[in-house]
Amino acid sequence: VYVPTFSGVNWNSQDLMLEDLDRIEVIRGPGATLWGANAVNGVINITTKSARDTQGTFVSTAYGTDLQPLSNVRYGGQLGSNLFYRAYGQFLNHDNFSREGGGSARDEWQSGRTGMRLDWHPTALDQLTLQGDYSRAAIGQTFETPQLTPVPRNVERHDENQNYGANVLARWTRTLSPESSFSLQTYYERQLHVDAEAKEYQETFDIDWQHRFALGQRNSVIWGVGYRYMPDYLKSSDKIIFNPERAHDQLFSGFLQDEFKLVPDKLLLTAGSKFEHNDYTGFEIQPSGRLMWTPTDKQSIWGSASRAVRTPSRFETAGRAHAVAFQPPGSPPVQISVLPDAKSKSEELTAYELGYRIEPHKRLAFDIAGFYNVYDNNRSYAPGTPRFEGAPTPHVLVPVEGGNNLHGDTYGVELYSQWHATDRWRLSAGYTWLHMRTQPSDNVEKDNPQHQVNVKSYLDLTKDLELNVAAYFVDRTSHASFQSSASTPAYLRLDVGLTWRPTSSLELAVWGQNLLDSGHTEFSSYQNSFLTEIPRGVYGKITWRF
Secondary structure, eight states, X not given: OOBTTTTBOOGGGGXXXXXXXXXXEEEESXXXXXXXXXXXXXXXXXXXXXXXXXXXXXXXXXXXXXXXXXXXXXEXXXXXXXXXXXXXXXXXXXXXXXXXXXXXXXXXXXXXXXXXXXXXXXXXXXXXXXXXXXXXXXXXXXXXXXXXXXXXXXXXXEEEEEEEEEEEEEEEXXXXXXXXXXXXXXXXXXXXXXXXXXXXXXXXXXXXXXXXXXXXXXXXXXXXXXXXXXXXXXXXXXXXXXXXXXXXXXXXXXXXXXXXXXXXXXXXXXXXXXXXXXXXXXXXXXXXXXXXXXEETTEEEEEEEEEEEEOOOHHHHHEEEEEEEEOOTTSOOEEEEEEXXXXXXXEEEEEEEEEEEEEEETTEEEEEEEEEEEEEEXXXXXXXXXXXXXXXXXXXXXXXXXXXXXXEEEEEEEEEEEEEOSXXXXXXXXXXXXXXXXXXXXXXXXXXXXXXXXXEEEEESSSSXXXXXXXXXXXXXXXXXXXXXXXXXXXXXXXXXXXXXXXXXXXXXXXXXXTTSSEEOOOOOTTOSSOEEEEOEEEEEEEEEO
């Protein structure tokens, strides 16, 4: 689901039903050996449930200050003894956020999503999966566009972006033995994504083969190959211009990883590498090695070293964005524009990690990890030499030119603990400290919070009544762009939820989010000179299963 246009994911088009998720894994540090380029600082791996595990009817609706409403319906059934299916529909209507200082940000959105999944077990060793999804969304957006006539200035504009997406996935998995299996997966997606009136028509075709097998008594090997084809058409707007507007990107990949038991049940070495060829930077090698020592069944110590890259995006190599327009007294109009860099290189990361995990009691566990990351060829922007342009209106262009001129490192510590105080009460707490250094000095050092803390409580008041509380602290950040220099203050957030299950099929819940203040900022946008606030929210939810 990675989009090469801007090096990210259109998460609004991946809005799955939470109840269909089997697990969400957050893998810290590089994951390039298995996932490839752009899995640099971490991986979020979302796994959905088999249709066999979502049988019957499920209906839920939530309504509150922002969700108006969020409704889901799903039905799962069985065709024969080994063929299971489910179909679902989801609708979301979300209200506007507010601007810092008052007023609406006009960023409301409505979205609908539907899909179906089939899981077939023709034999005890085989599983076939076929699934597809379709979504549409109307997303409000407020942004600023520079104009040179009649008065050079930035004009605030509002648009309701009409986005859509459709995908289909097919996967075959066969178990050859307890130590060996293979899977073959194909995926196709087509989507339209609109940003600042620029339209991105993107297709993705992906095929992936993986094979796991044992090599002797001490080696477990996994290897695979893949191919991805990504044609796109990027229709330019007044603010964002692409040249060329069409591209046909290809990605060839292969990987090999071996888990070697140096000392059975005590010392494990995992080593491997990803090998890729892309159309921007050519051949990339991304190796990793990890050593795990478990002196006892309640302790483990690990260390790792790995390399990962972020490949250039379509925008960085072929996109031009107009940022600011103004007219100094007695001078011609001036426009500041971000220009493409056709010679962009991959950003490179070499990462080191050392961690320790201990379970001193069956109800208590601690985890600490330290990391040191070295970054090379990171992308930075700097003003270039002004020059005169005659079209569309005579003006002086101040180019902002990108290059791989930034180097630096980050280091920090992550702490996590979990305590089962009683059979009905579970507590967890986490802390992250991050320090960044860049050369030459760049504002990216201030883009990320230095301290983050979270504390969570899960309490079963009775067998039918559950109280969940979560508190988060995030340190201040600042963000400087060509349009503004904005600071996001530190904030403390408190969420509380109460869930009651009067019967095995009915669930009633009420949730309060961001209860400590009426609103706070969490991030800034490169498209705007203003900040938006995450408001205090309260909503109720009804869930019925039968």
